[in-house]
Amino acid sequence: MTRLVSYDEAPPEVRRVFDDIKRTRGVPDVNNFWKALAIHPPTLERVWQNLKQVMAPGALDPLTKEMIYIAVSAAQGCEYCIASHTAAARAKGMTDAMYGELLAVIGMAAETNRLAQALRVPVDAAFRAAPPPPIPKA
The missing domain is CATH 1.20.1290.10 (AhpD-like)
Structure with missing residues (x-):
């Protein structure tokens, strides 16, 4: 099982994406999928941006x-x-x-x-x- 990155331990570029996810979805925390993707910040950013566009x-x-x-x-x-x-x-x-x-x-x-x-x-x-x-x- 992959490691999940919590908000508290996340670097600034991951926190920015997490904040956007929470704001966009109106949720208090991001789900485990995003925490798992956060082990590679460029993938987290790319997948979130693409998902926002496709699901808009x-x-x-x-x-x-x-x-x-x-x-x-x-x-x-x-x-x-x-x-x-x-x-x-x-x-x-x-x-x-x-x-x-x-x-x-x-x-x-x-x-x-x-x-x-x-x-x-x-x-x-x-x-x-x-x-x-x-x-x-x-």
Whole structure:
């Protein structure tokens, strides 16, 4: 298990990131993921900045983004990520019914993905011919 860097022992560059996380999220302390990343301050800074950008309000609402994070975390087998993003999704309004449907979709996608891979199903021509989505204008 990796060492967790506490605020009290953190160097100034880590404290700056920790302070930004606490301010942005409105929390009294940072969670263990950030404390673990703090063993390498450049990685802590980069991941936090990227996460802030990706999870910021956009075309997808914050709850949808958290639910996508749960799905990817389940696919990747990240127990920590599943727990933290499930808590975040619940804080953003995910109900038990929504969580149940999400788990059903995750399970179904995992099953059908494995079947398609095992059967080596060729991709339909109509799916290959689909144009890429338009790039939004800035």
